[in-house]
Amino acid sequence: MGLLGIVCALGLLMWLSFRGWSVLVLAPLAALLACAFSGEPLLAHWTLTFMAGAAGFIAQYFPLFLVGAIFGKLMDDSGAVQTIAAAMTDWLGARRAIVAIVLAGALLTYGGVSLFVAFFVLAPMGHALFQAAGVPARLMPAAIALGTSTFTMSALPGTPAIQNAIPMPFLGTTAFAAPGLGLLASAVMLGCGLWWLTAQERRARARGEAYAPRTPFGSGASAALVRERGSTAAHFDPAEMHQGARHAGAAGRSRRALALAVAPLGSVVLVNLLAGLVLLPRADLAYLAAPRFGATAAHEVAGVWSVLLGLLAGIAVVWGLFRRRLEDVRATVDAGANAAVLPVLSVASLVGFGSVVAALPSFALVRDWIVTLDGGPLVSIALATNLLAALTGSASGGLTIALEALGSGYLQMAQAAGLDPALIHRVAVIGAGTLDSLPHNGAVVSLLAVCGCSHRESYRDIVVVSIVGALLGLLVVLLLGSLFGSF
Incomplete structure (x- = not known):
């Protein structure tokens, strides 16, 4: 009965999520359903197990959600995001409309701009560019998805995406884990996606x-649906996109304007790299072992701190370069801060659900089956993150659930097999970014709404660029990682 309860709970979560129900309600409801089938105490698991898991996620990752959302909003309101997108489209021209949108999205998200900020900026420019080039608008959602939520989310070394940060405390890795494999997987994803879209x-x-x-994305019921569904897909609440005070001037297209706009993105990546490889490893972090800091090991926080320092550096650079263009700094920062709240609570609720499921006696059977799969820990973690991301419709939620329940086991298996934890990190992140793009995924629903397209028109192309390409990249990493280890 316990296993049946877990299956029913996951099915309920997936079905009602697809119908637009808020995950804030669905996650505890599904957790209670699983507990009821197992004969476990309902209120104890809700107020203790569920909330402990959710609170743990918030405590660990809310700073990244907060700083990332503020950085994205500052980039948006300063006009820097529009400058980058406009410059890319001017550089490549209407004849390469698809490539221009893909590369503009990749540059923005790899530099730390939130997924939804990129969506709302790229969609209007995409429409103008596709219209000039005579390219069907139905291909635009897949082009934006390829640039914003595939290789820059899960494979490209150093990406500040929350998905890339989640494994760090579990595995003691950095954002640049397995850089060579990440670059190869990125090339596979990008090449597959561009081949399909150009064909x-x-x-x-x-x-x-x-x-x-x-018809452009509007307000009312559609906006409410996008807000609830999109909150589990990234660290930015779409409702805050139109808050603050966006710079009213036209986006600059000169080389100097582009260089200034790209500077904050470059600072995020550079400081992240330096902090992870130079500053924090040389810093005296022995104080973390004190009881008042939870007897924390340095490697458990170093990866998250590196990304956090990178985003803080990006904020400082935006402020230094564009403070005169930020018409109402308080409104912009407030909008960014508010935009972080719903996403972190939504993903934390999914983590709370996973904590309850992992605490049920019947879950031991599932755990033992997963960790003893043929192929070792690499195949096991790839399968686990794929399935959980697919069921929850969230790469970050599925990845956290998998690592919360099985992370220590994977680390022990990797050490026993002589595998570098960085390889486990990269496989887990890429695995979470594959089947998460099913029709009920919040980013898919939001992207289609922003572009004014339907599932029927555009979802097949999204499947190829977001799922097929990512699976091919994952297979390359699994094969090369098994043969040569992490590099």
Whole structure:
């Protein structure tokens, strides 16, 4: 009965999430359903087990959500995001509309700009560019997804995406874990996605299919749905996109304007790298072993601190370069801070659900089955993160649930097999970024709404660039990692 309860709870979570219910309600409800099937005390698991797991996630990752959202909002309101997107489209031109949107999205998200900030900036520019080039608008969601939520989220070394930060405390790794494998996986994802999209563009032109105007994303019920669904997909609440005070001037297109706009993104990556490889390893962090700091090991926080320092540096650079263009700094910072609250609570609720499931006696059977799969810890963690991300519709939620329940076991298995934890890190993150892009995924729903497209029109292309390409990249990492280890 216990296993049946877990299956029913996951099914309820997936079904009602697809129908637009808030995960803040669904996660505890599904957890209580699993407890009821197992004959476990309901209130104890809700107020103690569930809340302990959710609170632990918030305590560990809320600083990243907060600082990341503020950085993204500052970049947006200063006009720097618009400058980068406009410069990329001007540089590549209408003839390469798809490539321009993909690369603009990749540059923004690799530099630390939130997924939804990129969505709202790239969609209007994408429409203008696709219309000028005569490319069907139905291909735009997949082009944006390829640039913003595939290789820059899970594979590219040093990405400040929350998914790349989650394994660090569990495995003692950094954002640059397995850089060579990450670069190869990124090349596979990008190459597969661009091949598919350019082939679809040629076929559309051969059929005489042209650009058709779309209704832009509006307010009301659709906005509320995007807000609830999108909150589990990134660290930015879409409702805050139109708050603050965006710079009213046109985006600069000169080389100097582009260099200034890219500078904060470069500072995020550079400081993240220096902090992780030079500053923190040489710093005296022995004080963390004191009881008042929870007897914490330095490697448990160093990775998250590196990303946090990178984002703080990005904020400082934005302020230094664009403070005159930030018309209302308080409103911008407030909007960014508010934008971090709902996402972190939503993902934490999924983590709380996973904590309850992991505490049930029947889960031991599932855990033992997963960790003893043929192929060793690499295949096991890839399968676990794939399945949990698919069921929850959230890469960050599925990844955290998998590591909360099985992280210590994977680390022990890796050490016994002589595997570098960095390899486990990269496999886990890429695995979480594959089947999470099912139709109920918050980022998919939000992206389609922002672009004015439907699942029927655009979802097939999203599947190829976000799922098929990511799975191919994962297979490359699994194969090369098994043969040569981490590099």
